Amino acid sequence: MEVQAVKAAGDILGVLAARFFGLSLMAFGGANAVIPELHRDVVDVHHWMSDREFAALFAIAQAAPGPNVMIVTLVGWKVAGLAGALVATIAMCAPACVLAVLAAKIWDRYRQAPFRAALAAGLAPVTVGLIGASAYLLIRTADANVRLALVTLGAAGVAFFTKLNPLWCLAAAAALGFVGVLR
Numbered sequence: 001m002e003v004q005a006v007k008a009a010g011d012i013l014g015v016l017a018a019r020f021f022g023l024s025l026m027a028f029g030g031a032n033a034v035i036p037e038l039h040r041d042v043v044d045v046h047h048w049m050s051d052r053e054f055a056a057l058f059a060i061a062q063a064a065p066g067p068n069v070m071i072v073t074l075v076g077w078k079v080a081g082l083a084g085a086l087v088a089t090i091a092m093c094a095p096a097c098v099l100a101v102l103a104a105k106i107w108d109r110y111r112q113a114p115f116r117a118a119l120a121a122g123l124a125p126v127t128v129g130l131i132g133a134s135a136y137l138l139i140r141t142a143d144a145n146v147r148l149a150l151v152t153l154g155a156a157g158v159a160f161f162t163k164l165n166p167l168w169c170l171a172a173a174a175a176l177g178f179v180g181v182l183r
Contacts, residue, residue, distance in 0.1 A: 012080050013087045015046070020072060020091035027096060029127035031069040034133035038075065039141065048079045055142040063170055069093065145183050 019041055023034045035058065042048045049057075057078065061071040068091060076088025110116060143149040155169035176182050 015023050016076055016079060016084055020076075020088050020093055024092045024094070024096040025051035028094075028123060031067075031071055031092065032134050033127060035071070036137045038071070039137055041077055042079070046079075049075075051141040052144075053078070055138060057120055058138060059142075059170070063167065064154055072117065095166040151176065151182065 023038060027034045033163070039054055043051055043054050054075075057074040058071055061068065061074055064070055071090070072092040073085045073089045076084035076086070078084075080087070087148075107116065139149075139152055143152050151173050155166070155173065157167050158164055158169050173182070
């Protein structure tokens with residue numbers, strides 16, 4: 001019985017490693033750019049968590065200080081504990097890090113080449129599109145009713161039109177949830 005449990009845990013770690021390795025190579029603009037694919041994988045394909053759990057992990061990753069890639073560590077932790085957190089984080093960070101170092105060397109070598117400007121101009125809209133898809137997915141996932149959708153719109157408006165720290169929006173939403181307004 002224990003051998004099967006260890007094998008199953010190893011299988012899950014292998015799946016985590018493979019998926020995050022692939023996602024790391026697609027993450028133009030950071031981990032937030034691959035949120036839709038990460039969500040599809042962990043919620044729809046593998047059923048490791050619900051939409052609500054995924055949205056909560058994303059919120060925790062964004063509220064905590066540090067890089068946006070923390071969502072990966074939290075997903076790994078939820079799926080397979082400490083080993084899952086380590087595997088997911090390493091699989092997401094290591095390939096992208098190696099690729100970034102190699103790309104930087106090439107980028108520097110051809111600093112006067114005309115393709116650099118074209119490549120930079122082409123990657124900018126791809127990054128914006130990936131981040132926009134992430135925002136759409138998270139809004140769709142988290143806004144289960146009209147009140148939640150209004151809180152999201154309000155927070156987006158505050159973030160866009162003011163210089164107020166987004167953590168105040170998070171605190172206001174938490175207070176609304178605590179008093180029962182958002183149920």
